[in-house]
Every structure is written in structure tokens, then in C-alpha cells.
Amino acid sequence: MPLWQEIPLLLIIAFVLATVIKTFVVQAFYIPSGSMEQTLLVSDRVLVNKFVYDTRDPRRGEVVVFRGTDSWVPENGVQQNTGALATAGRMLGGLIGAAPPDEKDFVKRVIGVGGDVVQCCDKDGRVEVNGTPLVEPYIFEDDPIQERPFGPVTVPDGRLFMMGDHRSRSADSRVYLNDQWRGTIPVEAVIGQAYATAWPASRWGLLPEPDTFSDVPTALGEKPHSEPQPAGATALLVLPVLFGPFGLLWSRRAPRWLLRPDSRRRRRLRW
Template sequence: MSSDRSGEPADVIPGDGPPSGAEAAGRRWHRQRGQRSETSLLRELPVLLLVAFVLALVVKTFFAQAFFIPSGSMEQTLHGCPGCTGDRVLVNKVPYWFGDPEPGDIVVFQGPDTWVPEVDVQEPDNWFTGALLWLGRTVGVAPPSEDDYVKRVIATGGQTVQCCDAEGRVTVDGQPLDEPYIYENTPLESRAFDAVTVPEGRLWVMGDHRSASADSRSHVGDRYSGTIAVDDVIGKAALIVWPINRFGTLDDPDIQHTEASSVAPSDTLSPAGSALPVGAGLVGALPVTVWHRRRRLRRTADR
């Protein structure tokens, strides 16, 4: 309480002067609470990082993986040409839990040991750079392994593929394929290859950029007759995720005109198959949910 010149008492200014004992205790409590929260977060951070790493590994192994397109063998469907922005695609592994790749699918696969790499990739010589490269490949910002390829399925096990008919088209079991995606085909006089019957469990694959793709045609003389194993398929290229101006789904046309005789499209999943990715997402979110719940309960108890 103070007086002005007229002798009248002036209003007391709240908070003016030293804090009361209760205020000081409250400030100490808030400061200690903040320190406890920071210490708790530092203790839990390694666990959170480990959980994130394990979830990334599970998703990469079983569900989806991003891939960097390093070459132009799939132009214009996928950009990977020198001097342009290479596409990053999301490869879906779920469809091949329930069936094999179908003609028209764009697949990423590990090539046979008889295939010559389309790109040169310098593999790291120590664990740290190896881990960084693994992480980059997981999110699709680093070049894939030299053994990884992306092509389109043309024929499957038991089918006979050949080129060409009178119009220069590839045929499967004597029927010409409908291939609207072909870019810069090879000259007609150099396009032909002899009939190859694809063994069961294997695939005949070709690039959309026919004049720039070292695919099954280039390896027809190896012990696999140019085919690749279904078991070596990593997944189905489903979505261009980068660059943004090319964001969109990838088409898998019915190049053999078999859809009319099929009961359902090849990439249609059963109800159980559709539910599996959702279930996996719920399982993956469980550790994070538990952690948030523990923090909420701890804050409530502190109050």
C-alpha cells in the first residue's frame, strides 16, 4: 500500500514485490516437472528409435518399398533417363502374397546371375555408409542394387512368347499383344526372336523402352532362356511418388486380353488380404500408442 501526493492510497499492483512462499514453491515444482520430462524423454528416445527402425524393416520386408529408377529402360512409363529427374516408385509386395505376377504388371526383381547390370553402383566398404545406403534405398532416394531391375511381365509359366507377327508385334501363344506403352521400339528387321516356352515358376519380362532395355531378349541364350524366377520378384510397382508433378498410379493393362475370362482382376485381393495391411498398420502403431498413453498417465499423476 502506498499513497500519491494527495494522500490517497494507491492501488496495489498484483505480482509487485517478492513472490510469496506458495508462488515460489509452485515455480520450483514446475521447473522440477520440466526437468523430469526432459530426462524421461532422453531415456525413452533410444527405445523410440529402435521401434521406428524395426517398423521400417518390417514394412520394407513384407509390405512396401520405395525404389529409385536409375535407367531409361522403362521410358516413358518410368523416367530414369540421364539428365532427367529419376522417378521414385512405391513397390507393393502384398498382391504377390496371394498370387503370382500377371502379364502387364510392372515388377521390380532381383536379376539372375547371368544378367549384366544396367547401372554401376559402388557398394560401401564399411558398416556406417552401408547403413546409410540401406536407409536411402528404403525411402527410395539412393540407387538400387546392381542386381535390382524393373521391367514389365510379358509372359508367364507355360506360355510361349515370340516375335514377331506380320505387324511386328510380340505374340504369346500365337496371339499378338496389345502394348500401348511401347516407346522407341527396335527396328522391325532386328526385332525378331525365336519362340521361348516360359518354364513354370518363371517370367518373361521386357522394358517399355524396347530399343534401350537389356531384358529377357538379351539373355535368351543363358541357362534360363532369358526368364526370371517368380521367387526373385520383390514386388509390383504401383505408384510414382516423386517427382510430385508425376505423382500417380502405374497402369497394368490387360495385354493378353484375358480379363474377360477371369473371375476377378488379378490384383483384386480377398477380404482377408485387404485387411492384412490395415492389421499390420495397427500392430505397428501399438508401441507408439502405448508410449503416448504412458506419458499421459505420468502427466496426470504429476498433477
């Protein structure tokens, strides 16, 4: 095909692939607030695994992106233009995590799962889950100890108790304890697990699960059991690059010998 025909076709294919990946595999999200500092900073872009919870439920300690319920107040305060061009721009920007976040998207850490009893505080001001005080090294700044107490809250089955790492600035489940579900959110509202920071480049890396909950018993008093990290997290980190518009265009413009490993052998035979 002539170049003037091939480039638009490649762009269409690239954006279709990017949309499929965003919908079913991995999506970049923009961090709009400081509620997860210092784990995640304002304007960070995180990659979210959207299929991991198709096979299991979220676990304590994982950082997840979710849709807030009706009672949750947006944290980003972004006033979005509703015009056609602005909407199209947000759709394209959303493919690479550059667009402002949806006002109902939140990112928090899972503290309690269905059946857990969450409360604060023990004598040292620590949150307790099923009677076990948590050692939380990821906390950035906490509320004064006299302002921390809440609960106990029994998390309903199929729901999650969420808290931010910047406790003094996070409007999380603690703020909505008076709603119908005691501030918990349904598992179905979870979009995916935030597993890596993709931007800025200086903060590139995976988000490991902490050991905080390794000794916390289940709601039935059973000993916790550790599960291996899902394989392929590092590979997922490069998917947006491999399948994005620039990756596909690069493959069109790249030297043919890079794309055809047998070409050198053929050249030697001709020589």
C-alpha cells in the same frame, strides 16, 4: 519420460517399424535406368507391394521388381562404397528408397508366364503371346523392325519372360535367350509388384495394369479371365508416411486434441 529420453526411443521404434514394413509389406525402390521409360523415369521412386505374390503368381502386364539371375548384367552401373558408414547409409536410405539400387535388382514388365509361347514379330512388328499379337500402348521407343525378331520361346513353368517398356534400351529376357532358361527368370526371384510412383511429387500415382493381355489366351488355348485388382493399393501408398520416423515423431509433437477425439467433449464439460 523426459524429452531427451523419449525422442531416441521413438526414433528406435520408428526405424524398427520401417524395417518391418520394408521387409514384409511395402518398399520404395529407386529407378536407375531408362529401360522402363516413359512408364518409369530415371530417379523415380516406386512403391513395391511385397506380399501380393504370397497369394498368387505374377500376371502378364504387371510391372515387377526382381532379382536378376547370374547371367543378367547390372543396368545401374553404380559403384558402391563398401565402407561401414557407406553401408549404414545405404541401409537407412533403403528404408525410404533414397539409396542407390542393388546391382542385381531389376524392374521390368511381365510379358509371358509359365507355358506361354512368346515371339516376335507379326507382319506389323508386334510381339505375340500364344499366337496373339499384342497392342502395347506403354512402349516408348522400339527397335527398328528388322532388329526385333526373336523366338519362339516357350516359358518354362514357374518362370517369367520379362521386357522393358523402352524396348530399344532395355536389356531384358531378349538379351539372354542363349542362357539355360532362354532369358526367363524364376517366379521366386520376384520381390514384388511395382504399383505406384511415390516420387517426385509431380509423378505421384498408381501404375494401372494395361488391357493389352485381356484377349490373350492361356497356354492351353483357354480364354483369359480377368481378376479384380487387389484392394488396398491406395492405402498402401501412405503406409511409409504413417509409420515412418517423421510420422511417429509428429504424433509425439502433435497437439493432444488431434490425437484424442474425446478431449473437446471433456473441455466442454469442464466449461
